[in-house]
Amino acid sequence: MLDVCLLGSGGMMPLPYRWLTSLMVRYNGSSLLIDCGEGTQIAIKEKGWSFKPIDVICFTHYHGDHISGLPGLLLTMGNAERTEPLTLIGPKGLERVVNALRVIAPELPFPLAFREIQGAEEEFLLNGYRLKAFRVNHNVLCYGYTLELSRAGKFQLEEALRLEIPKQYWSRLQKGETIRADGCLYTPDMVLGKQRKGIKLTYCTDTRPTRSIVDNAAGSDLFICEGMYGEKDKETKAREHRHMTFYEAAGLAKDAGVKELWLTHYSPSLTHPEEYMEEVRKIFPHSQAGKDRKSVELDFEKED
Amino acid sequence: MLDVCLLGSGGMMPLPYRWLTSLMVRYNGSSLLIDCGEGTQIAIKEKGWSFKPIDVICFTHYHGDHISGLPGLLLTMGNAERTEPLTLIGPKGLERVVNALRVIAPELPFPLAFREIQGAEEEFLLNGYRLKAFRVNHNVLCYGYTLELSRAGKFQLEEALRLEIPKQYWSRLQKGETIRADGCLYTPDMVLGKQRKGIKLTYCTDTRPTRSIVDNAAGSDLFICEGMYGEKDKETKAREHRHMTFYEAAGLAKDAGVKELWLTHYSPSLTHPEEYMEEVRKIFPHSQAGKDRKSVELDFEKED
Numbered sequence: 001m002l003d004v005c006l007l008g009s010g011g012m013m014p015l016p017y018r019w020l021t022s023l024m025v026r027y028n029g030s031s032l033l034i035d036c037g038e039g040t041q042i043a044i045k046e047k048g049w050s051f052k053p054i055d056v057i058c059f060t061h062y063h064g065d066h067i068s069g070l071p072g073l074l075l076t077m078g079n080a081e082r083t084e085p086l087t088l089i090g091p092k093g094l095e096r097v098v099n100a101l102r103v104i105a106p107e108l109p110f111p112l113a114f115r116e117i118q119g120a121e122e123e124f125l126l127n128g129y130r131l132k133a134f135r136v137n138h139n140v141l142c143y144g145y146t147l148e149l150s151r152a153g154k155f156q157l158e159e160a161l162r163l164e165i166p167k168q169y170w171s172r173l174q175k176g177e178t179i180r181a182d183g184c185l186y187t188p189d190m191v192l193g194k195q196r197k198g199i200k201l202t203y204c205t206d207t208r209p210t211r212s213i214v215d216n217a218a219g220s221d222l223f224i225c226e227g228m229y230g231e232k233d234k235e236t237k238a239r240e241h242r243h244m245t246f247y248e249a250a251g252l253a254k255d256a257g258v259k260e261l262w263l264t265h266y267s268p269s270l271t272h273p274e275e276y277m278e279e280v281r282k283i284f285p286h287s288q289a290g291k292d293r294k295s296v297e298l299d300f301e302k303e304d
Numbered sequence: 305m306l307d308v309c310l311l312g313s314g315g316m317m318p319l320p321y322r323w324l325t326s327l328m329v330r331y332n333g334s335s336l337l338i339d340c341g342e343g344t345q346i347a348i349k350e351k352g353w354s355f356k357p358i359d360v361i362c363f364t365h366y367h368g369d370h371i372s373g374l375p376g377l378l379l380t381m382g383n384a385e386r387t388e389p390l391t392l393i394g395p396k397g398l399e400r401v402v403n404a405l406r407v408i409a410p411e412l413p414f415p416l417a418f419r420e421i422q423g424a425e426e427e428f429l430l431n432g433y434r435l436k437a438f439r440v441n442h443n444v445l446c447y448g449y450t451l452e453l454s455r456a457g458k459f460q461l462e463e464a465l466r467l468e469i470p471k472q473y474w475s476r477l478q479k480g481e482t483i484r485a486d487g488c489l490y491t492p493d494m495v496l497g498k499q500r501k502g503i504k505l506t507y508c509t510d511t512r513p514t515r516s517i518v519d520n521a522a523g524s525d526l527f528i529c530e531g532m533y534g535e536k537d538k539e540t541k542a543r544e545h546r547h548m549t550f551y552e553a554a555g556l557a558k559d560a561g562v563k564e565l566w567l568t569h570y571s572p573s574l575t576h577p578e579e580y581m582e583e584v585r586k587i588f589p590h591s592q593a594g595k596d597r598k599s600v601e602l603d604f605e606k607e608d
């Protein structure tokens with residue numbers, strides 16, 4: 001199960017009623033954060049989630065509204081006496097940018113591990129999930145992210161019995177372990193049915209619509225995507241600043257065949273995103289206006 | 305008249321119910337900010353004051369909670385299409401620290417003027433007031449600030465008539481101008497009584513009690529001073545981290561003979577500063593627990 005929280009839904013600058021866009025995901029005792037603007041640490045506190053299990057912080061790019069909260073968050077994590085390493089993932093320049101910001105957070109009681117994204121796409125295996133960064137199209141180098149949890153096939157009792165696999169190994173095989181015992185080799189595929197649908201989450205912000213987004217978001221359970229403008233006449237402005245309108249985001253959601261779309265990263269001038277949702281749903285019916293602390297638990301599909 | 309607002313009252317980290325300590329002062333169409341932690345720009349928005357007239361930003365020191373909000377504020381001021389220069393004042397290292405933070409705010413449509421404080425005390429004449437930085441005692445180089453508005457003596461009508469000073473020069477003399485006309489030299493002291501009490505505001509945070517604070521805060525109309533801890537048993541901790549208890553701050557207020565004390569920069573663990581104020585007032589009766597957006601208009605004294 002993935003616990004997902006959109007901590008903030010704004011773009012450009014934090015507002016009294018809207019934090020900057022940031023996503024926090026909890027899985028199996030570990031937390032991941034994508035983007036960390038000014039105030040993100042307060043948004044985490046408001047949500048009531050803990051800083052302690054944050055093991056990974058990813059950045060889409062290094063515009064201020066996506067990273068300005070990092071030094072403060074690092075200091076707060078340091079004050080909580082963290083000693084475990086923290087992994088930072090981001091576009092080229094990661095270490096340079098973070099170290100510059102650390103002029104005001106020079107001493108931390110935990111080490112930072114930098115993993116700079118190489119090329120147009122890169123996968124990271126972390127804490128039991130698969131994180132993939134994919135390049136998008138903004139006015140600086142920028143990436144979207146998908147996070148996937150795979151799910152093994154169902155345990156085939158009949159097969160286990162037929163192949164006379166000792167019962168003591170069943171649960172280990174079910175967990176994916178290969179076992180060599182009593183002169184025999186037992187592999188998971190002997191007892192597991194075909195792989196089942198896992199959980200897929202896609203997050204992308206600060207970009208024009210791209211083919212890479214459709215390809216990478218394909219089949220996502222939840223697609224969180226920037227929608228800077230709801231006003232239909234702002235497509236030119238969106239194009240100019242390399243952002244998207246709500247309708248462009250909905251078009252991507254439709255093309256990618258996702259289950260649900262949440263919009264985020266609203267322009268500060270956009271005070272009531274809900275007003276535009278009826279029109280947005282004509283393009284993609286399962287569209288929601290994201291808002292601060294909008295949360296969901298993504299579970300594996302129920303079976304018959 | 306000085307319009308004073310304590311934008312936030314916390315120390316160390318911003319909290320959902322408490323912004324980091326920062327002071328904003330408006331005078332004669334120009335605004336000054338002292339310290340700018342994460343969220344200060346939101347606190348300004350909540351107060352309803354404008355970013356536009358901010359001409360000067362001062363820093364007491366460069367710990368994260370006093371400067372982490374600077375890049376975001378600069379970006380927001382840039383987005384508002386500011387072109388007028390902005391003066392930054394702070395301890396040694398000012399330009400290095402600010403330029404490092406500007407890794408995420410590299411392009412601004414307005415110039416920054418850096419004025420690094422020299423020595424233990426330095427005065428700046430700005431926008432019609434006198435700002436003085438004075439060194440305090442923290443675990444890094446740190447300064448307090450006093451802001452003073454002086455007030456000329458009262459216009460002496462009898463003197464102006466006695467000296468036969470032409471009426472057309474009276475108001476210019478009253479404003480402090482020296483006039484050479486009709487072969488005569490007219491100076492303000494010819495028509496003005498002795499200088500009257502002005503307005504004085506002192507702000508200091510992140511320091512142990514020092515003689516420099518008492519000397520510089522002497523006679524202030526308002527003394528805003530850190531009080532990290534209200535609990536009496538935390539004096540050792542205060543000493544260790546180079547902070548103050550409420551009682552130490554009240555002692556300074558008493559010694560400096562100020563009119564009013566506002567405490568600020570509370571430890572995140574201190575949720576109800578008011579609880580300790582009865583005890584604090586035994587030391588200095590005109591003590592107030594500062595809180596976010598606590599404001600006052602400081603006026604020249606009424607005359608008989």
